[in-house]
Amino acid sequence: MTNPAIDIIAIGDAIVDVIATCDDAFIAAHRLPKGGMQLLDIESADRLYAAMGNARETSGGSAANSMAGIAAMGGRAAFIGQIADDQLGDIFRHDMQALGVHFDTPALRRSDGSGYRGPPTGRCLILVTPDAQRTMNTSPGASHLLAPEALDEALIASAAILYLEGYLFGPELPRAAMMRAIDIAHGAGREIAFTLSESVCIAGRREAFTDMIDRGRINLLFANEHEALQLTGASVLSEALAMLADKVPTLVITCGAAGAMAIDRGERIEVPAKNVDQVVDTTGAGDLFAAGFLVARARGASLSKCLETGAIAAAEIISHFGARPEADLKTLVTL
Amino acid sequence: MTNPAIDIIAIGDAIVDVIATCDDAFIAAHRLPKGGMQLLDIESADRLYAAMGNARETSGGSAANSMAGIAAMGGRAAFIGQIADDQLGDIFRHDMQALGVHFDTPALRRSDGSGYRGPPTGRCLILVTPDAQRTMNTSPGASHLLAPEALDEALIASAAILYLEGYLFGPELPRAAMMRAIDIAHGAGREIAFTLSESVCIAGRREAFTDMIDRGRINLLFANEHEALQLTGASVLSEALAMLADKVPTLVITCGAAGAMAIDRGERIEVPAKNVDQVVDTTGAGDLFAAGFLVARARGASLSKCLETGAIAAAEIISHFGARPEADLKTLVTL
Numbered sequence: 001m002t003n004p005a006i007d008i009i010a011i012g013d014a015i016v017d018v019i020a021t022c023d024d025a026f027i028a029a030h031r032l033p034k035g036g037m038q039l040l041d042i043e044s045a046d047r048l049y050a051a052m053g054n055a056r057e058t059s060g061g062s063a064a065n066s067m068a069g070i071a072a073m074g075g076r077a078a079f080i081g082q083i084a085d086d087q088l089g090d091i092f093r094h095d096m097q098a099l100g101v102h103f104d105t106p107a108l109r110r111s112d113g114s115g116y117r118g119p120p121t122g123r124c125l126i127l128v129t130p131d132a133q134r135t136m137n138t139s140p141g142a143s144h145l146l147a148p149e150a151l152d153e154a155l156i157a158s159a160a161i162l163y164l165e166g167y168l169f170g171p172e173l174p175r176a177a178m179m180r181a182i183d184i185a186h187g188a189g190r191e192i193a194f195t196l197s198e199s200v201c202i203a204g205r206r207e208a209f210t211d212m213i214d215r216g217r218i219n220l221l222f223a224n225e226h227e228a229l230q231l232t233g234a235s236v237l238s239e240a241l242a243m244l245a246d247k248v249p250t251l252v253i254t255c256g257a258a259g260a261m262a263i264d265r266g267e268r269i270e271v272p273a274k275n276v277d278q279v280v281d282t283t284g285a286g287d288l289f290a291a292g293f294l295v296a297r298a299r300g301a302s303l304s305k306c307l308e309t310g311a312i313a314a315a316e317i318i319s320h321f322g323a324r325p326e327a328d329l330k331t332l333v334t335l
Numbered sequence: 336m337t338n339p340a341i342d343i344i345a346i347g348d349a350i351v352d353v354i355a356t357c358d359d360a361f362i363a364a365h366r367l368p369k370g371g372m373q374l375l376d377i378e379s380a381d382r383l384y385a386a387m388g389n390a391r392e393t394s395g396g397s398a399a400n401s402m403a404g405i406a407a408m409g410g411r412a413a414f415i416g417q418i419a420d421d422q423l424g425d426i427f428r429h430d431m432q433a434l435g436v437h438f439d440t441p442a443l444r445r446s447d448g449s450g451y452r453g454p455p456t457g458r459c460l461i462l463v464t465p466d467a468q469r470t471m472n473t474s475p476g477a478s479h480l481l482a483p484e485a486l487d488e489a490l491i492a493s494a495a496i497l498y499l500e501g502y503l504f505g506p507e508l509p510r511a512a513m514m515r516a517i518d519i520a521h522g523a524g525r526e527i528a529f530t531l532s533e534s535v536c537i538a539g540r541r542e543a544f545t546d547m548i549d550r551g552r553i554n555l556l557f558a559n560e561h562e563a564l565q566l567t568g569a570s571v572l573s574e575a576l577a578m579l580a581d582k583v584p585t586l587v588i589t590c591g592a593a594g595a596m597a598i599d600r601g602e603r604i605e606v607p608a609k610n611v612d613q614v615v616d617t618t619g620a621g622d623l624f625a626a627g628f629l630v631a632r633a634r635g636a637s638l639s640k641c642l643e644t645g646a647i648a649a650a651e652i653i654s655h656f657g658a659r660p661e662a663d664l665k666t667l668v669t670l
Contacts, residue, residue, distance in 0.1 A: 086422055094385070094387075
């Protein structure tokens, strides 16, 4: 086992966020899952987009946001995700590389010359309500076509932690890619971190998550309280945490405005959320919390330092629109 | 002459802004025209984009921003500009329509099936320095292919004011389209407003501008002090203003942080700039000033009310990143 050249490598959705504000009546009229995420086919996404207001576009994707955050904190981050060879794909690639994230997954060609048009780079239509909650509507496009063949195996083996995004664990090809990546990382003696990404309840995933955890494939699990209950089927949180902590060496539970906690081989530590003058948009809060926790972990920090670093990064991201850092995170955290 | 169904119809660049922050060293290293605008070919734009940091994308274009502002103030605005049938074009069209701006110029097809690829929707790479100044680098793409055939003549005839953007007056096809639009608007008894758009000194334009003004084609001219000096060749501002006011019924001069003034058939009125808590990004300040002035003018307001409305709209836009309004402008101005 060689020293890791990279702190974290992540596999996740490669998508561009399309962010607009709206009121609660809009959320209700379009039956959107307020505060949550839903998948949309291209036609439904086009209909919703047509109804949305003036928007701004920024590169997104949950694990991709985390890697952007790690790079902004001075960490060494890499990302694997599937874009198409279109303008949104160019934007996604530019932003990752501009932030210093290693990203070289080849783009899918949309046209093969025969007139066939493959899916475009994925988009996430994000509606932000006046209470700063974000409601995400993802049209994943090319992102769900990430295949095991797209993995850079040497790169995965060179990272201290492999970080996997639950959103991308549903479709068949990316799931196979993630399972293959776990084998590579385990073979290289690395840690595997997984985030449930609000997607536990999507059909067919719960069993696969449980199986992975039962087989000891996951060293570090990120979840919120709701996901922990759904995954375990427990009726109270303490029971869910006990069940999960039994199987996962490090369990990290985010509790929104109430902060976060970690349970690590019997040790349990809590951290409050940082005060923020004005919460503008909670998009990316979980992603940046994970970023802070993971980069501190990769550098061998204590559990409480990992939680603290996560809380600082999350506080920055909710103080402005969008899920990529605007402040210089290097000045806010020490690695 | 029928009552106008639309307050303002504008012809201008249809482009998407790509906005990133940078320091002054970046501006110097890339020899960018700080505070100004330059045109870039596609290869140079790709090189600059590759060097830029993480960016956000919003629909832009000077006159298009003005129409967005007019719609946000509750005015009836229409826009004519050339996009391509690509993702950035879709974004531009979506945002105009979402803001309530009438926009139905057909997109240029990029592919004709023979493998030929036409130019993409235009982009403007905008670098914002810590002093809030924006430096614009435009790769106009399809925008410079706006042809007279794309004009909706009935729509132009139905607007109280036709507003023309100087940036788009350089290339041959859009200039021909603008000259044709002036004929249509004059024929319908409407007013013609023109903004010099910092582009006076670009080769070949000065003579064409002067000719248009000399022939009495322009009722309302927007310029800043620098442009007024360049256009007239005068050595002091008072001389330049006297020369222009002789030929243009209403002359509007913006002076950045010092405010603005108007000279209307001998009457001269000044307005100070509004106080802003923090100037974040001056992108769009001139566009929104014009928006406020024009919509008040279309509704028959006094000269001082027109200036005041422009100052309020400009103050909103410089308090945040991007050139499209974020606040509800209807609550800030009365029409």
